[in-house]
Amino acid sequence: MKHLTFLLLFVALFSNVSRSQDKTVNIQTSTKPFVLGITDEIQSAQLAEKRSLNIYLPEGYDQDTKMTYPVIYLLDGSANEDFIHIAGLVQYCTMIQVMPKSIVVGIANVDRKRDFTFPTTVQQDLKDFPTTGKSEKFIAFMEKDLQSYIQQKYRTNASKTIIGQSLGGLLATEVLLKKPELFNNYVIISPSLWWDNESLLAKAPELLKSAAARNIKVYVSVGTEGKVMEQDAANLAAVLKKSADQSLQLIFNPMPAENHLTILHHSAYKAFEVLNAKK
Template sequence: MKHLTFLLLFVALFGSVSRSQDKTTSIQTSTKPFSLGITDEIQSAELTEKRILNIYLPEDYDQDTKTTYPVIYLLDGSANEDFIHIAGLVQYCTMIQTMPKSIVVGIANIDRKRDFTFPTTVQQDLKDFPTTGKSEKFMTFVEKDLQPYIQQKYRTNASKTIIGQSLGGLFATEVLLKKPELFNNYVIISPSLWWDNESLLAKAPGLLKSASAKNIKVYLSVGTEGKVMENDAASLAAVLKKSANQNFQVTFNPMPAENHLTILHNSTYKAFEVLNAKK
């Protein structure tokens, strides 16, 4: 009798648990990764190291196999830096038709102080940042390794934009002054022109005289980020507007409501509007 009572209790309990489990599993679910882009790894002959590229492709890239796209090259393009929110801006701005559908190439950093700076004569900077001063090699990497790789692997057109902030803005400025033909559009935000006692700013007029590239658009902005950075950005804008010939279109957009942490996102959004304004 005890055994029979135990058996009946067991069956009742098991049935109750089974029904309870059935209720919790009645909704069919599935989980899969949410993909924002793809990651390529290339071996750079110029830098003698592997570099990671985070790539955002337009939504219908795989379906529309005939269309070619502008390319936006993003400095500080690591996943934990600026790639995600800038790719999001591009997706949003193309959705509202502020700009054409575009490919974003985020260049992940290894040593940004090394890659984005030219040699300095400031001894304290040499002491504090001993790896700096290799921007010429990084510029050659962009020209001879990166751009050819992107052009060969993806469906690109002739439009090329570079986005750089802070030290990235310093590097973008150096490219603009020394090899402007590498890009059609320059988005230069809060450039660290104080580097090497503002030597690049001092050389800018002479470098611009020898520039032969045509139809280049420059968008330059700075927030409330200290008098040195603010004055340097304004001086660069003045030099560009004064020295650049008719083949340069320069927009200077001070954004006093922004600081060094907030300016990149909001300024890039404005840059997309300015650079793609319909005539």
């Protein structure tokens, strides 16, 4: 009798467990991709190659078809580089109304040393990095291929910002000095102005005289990144401040608590804040 009772209890317990497992298995689930942006591919006449663009469109872009938006052009804009966290930062800053809703265009890299540097006379650099020195073509790509494509495909307004760090900061500085009209706002973080024995920095005062700036805001920052990089950034800020007239506004923001790896996110947040400060 005891054995029979035990057997019945075991069968009942097993039956309840089975039903419980069946309920777990039969729970209806639904998954779908979490979409942060879109990827466009354009054929560049200036570079003679296809280039990928990672695009972040602000909330409400598809609903309000009459609204136009500022555009932020991000160097080092590959998905595995700076696009995801800068797009997230833009989304956050617009949510808390630090800045207007904006389109982010992340320019994915193919060969950043080639695209972000002008020719160098340093023989060791030529040996170590043989593809360098083609920034003129990349700047032409941004001017003639990229900006026209973005303006035609997306609802943009006249506000254009470029963000560059390290070699990207070098390129952004070169654009500022040689083609300042390409952007309204320049976010230059930890620029590698040491390139070619600091030749761009040496030419900056003369270049600023010949390049007429038009209502441009320039944000320059550097962390604790070595004496050369820190001094070069400070010298760039000094040259810009000395040469600036009412058409160029400089914000120099040293960030000693940051290093070369940590500065971009913190510095970009501050740049969005000060460049969009209400008067």
